[in-house]
Amino acid sequence: MTDFPRSLLTGYDSFMSGRYSGESQRYRTLAETGQKPHTLVVACCDSRAAPETIFDAGPGELFVIRNVANLVPPYEPDGQYHATSAALEYAVQVLKVRDIVVMGHGRCGGIQAALDPMDEPLSPGDFIGKWMGLLRPTAEQIPSTDVMTQSERQTALERVSIRNSIANLRTFPCVRILEEKGRMRVHGAWFDISTGELWIMDSKTGDFIRPTVELPVPTSA
Amino acid sequence: MTDFPRSLLTGYDSFMSGRYSGESQRYRTLAETGQKPHTLVVACCDSRAAPETIFDAGPGELFVIRNVANLVPPYEPDGQYHATSAALEYAVQVLKVRDIVVMGHGRCGGIQAALDPMDEPLSPGDFIGKWMGLLRPTAEQIPSTDVMTQSERQTALERVSIRNSIANLRTFPCVRILEEKGRMRVHGAWFDISTGELWIMDSKTGDFIRPTVELPVPTSA
């Protein structure tokens, strides 16, 4: 009958008989009272890095923006429409999230496109070219392959970009003011798709480190 | 130590000892070979409607754009940066997804803002106002509360907006051409947060119907 992807219908079936079945009351309550997520996550569209999966988050916990390479553009009150800024504004002003996490990940295709721009745009609109152009000034400062390996350049820009987005976040008056008042915290994180490792940005130095909490380490690969 | 949200660290711990532990080989392979998601989902940032949860999707399956109210703007090759168009272009041209699903949901705060715009913008940038302005001409055609209840107006605009986004999707030459060649399919879906019901858009009529014809009939009232 329907040409809706069969795998999604099967997955939905599994959701209904599994998770939803066990949490139906929570869904009902969330529908009635509205959402009150504690955290905004700015993540990448990448199919391997869904925040709800990585943080094992249930319904109502994370408000999630996903764009290519998890970028936050700078504050630009120019009358244009901005998907990311609108979602940021909504999360901060309406939902009053307490934490914002900019979460990057390894092997990011968008970061790769920023590092080594294609000769030809993908389409006359060149939307990826324009979008990753937000990172251009930064990307151009990453050393060439004469100096760093391709993998090192990629990881470097992935992390630089997270710091860049966090700096852009702070150009939004609402974020800056709330952070200064101690009512909001801004974080960076980076997920290694291959090993499953989560690296967290040290808020003072900007370095990415494995969390020093007493987490069990992955037991086998 | 770190001020990274404790609940996220706990969730990550659970992910590592649970899902990742069982799928580490899949993550490694996905890291090495790159992602090949079969479907692009355009979903809302809402914390109650994560596509990976609703479709019980594993790593590598869904490339996911999340913006407020799951909008696709029309094709505008104007040299500006467009988060959604860039991600769409990447999914179609680089990843070559076969299916695109625009997935809305009930009780959407963005749709509510489009129906009943706030008197005052949330910030001088008025990002939500501008973003939901993409729906303004349509929203103005929804009858007032003299005729339809607030809930009916909301559901109506949620569904109208999905059809609107699908129409906008088809203004992108790459989508239109691939769909005409039968190499891509475009779908609409709507998730009822309260009941967990998934409604799927009939591609011919635009109506939303539940996919489960063989549902058990209600057995008690």
Next chain:
Amino acid sequence: MTDFPRSLLTGYDSFMSGRYSGESQRYRTLAETGQKPHTLVVACCDSRAAPETIFDAGPGELFVIRNVANLVPPYEPDGQYHATSAALEYAVQVLKVRDIVVMGHGRCGGIQAALDPMDEPLSPGDFIGKWMGLLRPTAEQIPSTDVMTQSERQTALERVSIRNSIANLRTFPCVRILEEKGRMRVHGAWFDISTGELWIMDSKTGDFIRPTVELPVPTSA
């Protein structure tokens, strides 16, 4: 012999040997003591939506008005004859029903005629045009097919019309007074011919919801 429709005679035969045979005493008692129906149902003439069938009601239970599109006109003490108002008055004042249910249904031909009036009246009397004209001011506020699908427009007006009829019911002094005294209750319901679903109007919001919270979740897609 008689040219009375054969199918009705056969059906009557089946009634006599079945239902009547098992309930003959009840029929006799109802004949002797008179009817004491607890509920007035205002339903549509549609052959697919008989209230006794849908509510599996036995003799003596439901006093039933059936007109096209289950409309209740407003209170008009103008000296004309009014089939619906007369039956309403009889049910409330003589029979003293406790509940009134205005029951609409999907795919209603009358509602369709109100949404998209025919260019030509069906007859010089234009009785359907006049009757459905009771809904005209409301119907004109339903968005065009540019915005909502034909099916969505139809369902919307079906539900709006039920609320409209309930508002008209309350223009009858006898209904208003008894309801205020807590001696009568007024309800809306909507029957989906295709799926058999019954939706009930929430008396506070006017929304239509399925009464069966404890439904089994869909088990297969």
Next chain:
Amino acid sequence: MTDFPRSLLTGYDSFMSGRYSGESQRYRTLAETGQKPHTLVVACCDSRAAPETIFDAGPGELFVIRNVANLVPPYEPDGQYHATSAALEYAVQVLKVRDIVVMGHGRCGGIQAALDPMDEPLSPGDFIGKWMGLLRPTAEQIPSTDVMTQSERQTALERVSIRNSIANLRTFPCVRILEEKGRMRVHGAWFDISTGELWIMDSKTGDFIRPTVELPVPTSA
């Protein structure tokens, strides 16, 4: 939760698990293809005389008008709204029913009100008085209780009224023309609530007789 009459919800439950469950395909088909009832029945609102019950009719068979005392008013193209004439027009012109049955019944409260009008109207609108006024000229010709018993007067007017409505039916041009062309048939019937007997009007003489077909007679009372 809902204050919807519990007995109706229970009845609906029984319908869904019983009749609907066995006829769901028929309902679906009727929803998709639209109704094609073979017969219009003009019946009384009385809770003891539902046509679907008496004729054991399934979904899609009977288009049913129900007003007090199953009256058909004369053709009056006066620009007013007429519930009964509108439904008649719809059944004949749109649905193209082949048969029309005016079905009266014993112990009809409306007929009783026409025989012995109340001194005081039931309400300032006097809707029942006006409605049954359609029968006044006829009712005044029924002999007084000096001559006929009250029960005889009642049965007499019930039958006279059926013939009267049939005569009124034929004032509608659409009915008269189709009947003359042999494409429509008009019938009278009278149901005895107490015994369950169905009496059918002889189309030539106007007499009411028990059908002479080989129906099994009621086996026990």
